[in-house]
């Protein structure tokens with residue numbers, strides 16, 4: 001057994017300590033999920049709705065305590081973790097609607113009787129969660145999976161086992177049948193052990209690198225459904241927008257919210273060459289100076305907290321330095337935040353125009369500016385990435401939006417809105433290295449069940465007259 005801990009990145013305090021699941025325990029969790037599957041899948045839909053509604057009630061009751069726990073474990077500001085808990089409870093009603101609308105059952109009358117579309121669950125779903133929304137994002141797989149009739153084995157991020165434990169307690173309090181929901185704690189080894197088991201689906205939210213690994217791992221297992229929600233190198237284009245202050249607010253919320261630890265954060269700001277671009281970059285830099293990065297419970301309320309760990313901060317700063325060494329010009333330098341531990345970093349803005357930089361996500365509050373000569377060049381630069389999660393245009397000119405929306409290659413596209421802050425009642429997912437065309441949020445219902453078309457005649461009837469060429 002391997003012991004591991006999770007610590008508050010703002011203080012170094014241990015917030016959770018425990019054992020990673022052994023291979024045997026992982027196997028037992030999958031067996032329990034397998035044994036529970038037939039009964040759970042065959043239950044009337046209302047039974048499963050009642051179960052997730054009970055879970056929702058527990059979540060609502062425990063929301064204040066859980067929001068604080070997520071803040072302590074991730075360092076995220078309390079205002080933000082409160083919204084995470086609200087999204088978790090809200091996910092239940094959204095998923096019930098999505099199930100009915102996207103994967104429910106419907107019949108139509110035919111000449112021979114009836115044609116019916118049904119959806120059936122896949123079986124045992126492994127859910128691997130990320131650290132940045134350790135409740136909301138795994139919850140966005142778990143709730144639709146349970147509603148569809150799948151059983152679940154969940155492994156939270158090794159950075160956020162406390163959040164995982166609290167979610168498991170809520171599901172236990174919801175009195176689901178034994179084996180329907182199971183949790184195993186641990187790191188990548190535990191995740192790998194889970195994926196070596198006979199599972200029917202992998203519902204994954206995490207890094208592009210891990211997603212690429214899973215694509216390869218399951219290449220010969222087409223029966224295992226993969227839903228991959230991965231990172232991005234998201235572009236935000238600002239073009240012909242007169243109010244630089246207003247633009248700055250949208251850019252800052254796109255790039256720096258959650259200390260840049262959202263998959264949908266803008267990583268690349270694309271602006272016109274010359275004075276228009278200068279004014280925008282100056283306004284963004286000035287606003288970034290006013291952001292208060294501080295511990296989650298400080299007074300006044302912080303804008304955001306630290307990165308998830310000192311290790312993550314060192315890795316992100318190294319990636320930033322690599323770009324500076326390659327020729328990027330520093331507009332705002334990062335570095336430690338005064339008198340706070342090493343997981344805190346200042347937001348950085350660098351100009352990478354004409355510099356060959358890696359097309360990789362920096363999961364930190366670091367924004368790269370690119371200056372281009374025309375709107376066509378801006379769209380080309382925006383699309384010059386292997387990823388395709390979120391993108392945005394800020395402009396006073398609605399005609400530019402018409403061009404942008406038709407040509408941009410991303411799953412979540414915003415006009416005069418931050419790239420962050422997606423909605424649960426819309427699909428959420430990306431193209432290329434950002435996913436595998438199985439978007440989550442409202443469309444999670446689609447990967448939790450498969451469609452079955454059935455053609456049903458009420459009685460055995462002689463169809464000889466329909467058979468051509470019968471002698």
Ligand SMILES: NC(=O)c1ccc[n+]([C@@H]2O[C@H](COP(=O)([O-])OP(=O)(O)OC[C@H]3O[C@@H](n4cnc5c(N)ncnc54)[C@H](O)[C@@H]3O)[C@@H](O)[C@H]2O)c1
Nearest residue numbers: 129130131156157187188191192206207210229230231263
């Ligand atoms: N598209 C989305 O919806 C979305 C949402 C949130 C975060 N993300 C992305 O997630 C990343 C941040 O989260 P993270 O650092 O926790 O991601 P991560 O990929 O490091 O880890 C995610 C989960 O997968 C497990 N894991 C990772 N590699 C594994 C392997 N080889 N075998 C088995 N299990 C493995 C981890 O233990 C963890 O539980 C960022 O890239 C971000 O963009 C994407």
Ligand SMILES: O=CCC[C@H](NC(=O)CCC(=O)O)C(=O)O
Nearest residue numbers: 262263264420421422424428441
């Ligand atoms: O870190 C990545 C996603 C954060 C968030 N996205 C969503 O909440 C998607 C909607 C859902 O799953 O219900 C964002 O875009 O800010």
